[in-house]
Amino acid sequence: MRINKFISETGYCSRRETIRLIKAQRITINGLICEQNSIVIEGDVVLIDGQAIARKTESVYLVLNKPLGITCTASKDVTGNIISYINHPTRIFAVGRLDKTSEGLILLTNDGDIVNKMMRSENGHEKEYVVTVDKAITESFIEEMSSGVHILGVMTKRCEVIRVSDNVFKIILTQGLNLQIRRMCKALGYRVLKLERIRIMNITIDGLERGKWRNLTIDELNLLKQQLAYKLD
Structure with missing residues (x-):
């Protein structure tokens, strides 16, 4: 299989992060520097920074109510990175991102397959936000x-926008352009003062205190997988 699929299935990191590792020449296959489309076959020795990759033993699915100031990156050298903040014993990575000045729901997992399905999907999968603007x-x-x-x-x-109060609205998106809500507001002459994500698909942060995380429930995970066209066990 391709190297990015191989590594994501180990739970080490997502396919997107694997591409970064390949570009940085941090991955080798049988002692040779890995290339973008390298293929891994049974018996190959794949190392990252000279170390073997430990395969995950159990899938982990977390939801975090991200506070301000936390950066959605797996790079441990970034101050306030989300992985150090969570400090989970299993190696996990974030599904998508919220910028440092936004808060709310972030999913984290070691399941590379579910990450790829969700990241491919900006595909009609809903994400809901509460936004406060300056006027x-x-x-x-x-x-x-x-419109x-x-x-x-x-x-x-097209998306759904609902007024909550004079300067607060909810918005439900089915795509994920870079800083999309902030850019949309700016284009219309508004400045975002606060942006909070409260839902991704069927997962919400209802009852979850800011800065805290929890495991997905079985029901939440099963419904999420159904929506992503998984075959359930």
Whole structure:
């Protein structure tokens, strides 16, 4: 199988992170520097930074109510990185990201397959946010946000926008452009003061204190896998 699939299945890191390791020439196969499309076959010796990869023994699925100031990266040399913050005994990585100045729901796991399915999917899978902006929300703002805003050279997909109060709204997205909500608001003359993600698909942070994490329940995990077209056991 391809090297990125091989490593993600060990639970060491996601396919995206594997690409970074390959570019940094930190992976070898049978003593040779790994390339982007290298194939691993049975009996090959795959090392990262000269060390063998330990295969995961049990899948871990966590939900964190991320506080401000935590960076969604696996790089331990980044101050305030999410992996050191969680300090879980199993090697895990975040599914997607929230920028450092945003807060709320982040999923973390050692299941590379579920990460790949979710990251491929911006695919109609809903993510819900509560957003506070710097001035009163108008009907025109709600209509334009809902219909699509031109950012990063593209028009954003239609989405659901609900006014909560004068300067607070909820938004449900099915895509994940870089800093999408902040860029959309800026394009319409608004500045985001607070951004909190409260739901990804069927997973919410209801009842979870800011800065705390918990394991997904069996029911949550089964429904999540159903939505990602897994075959359940």
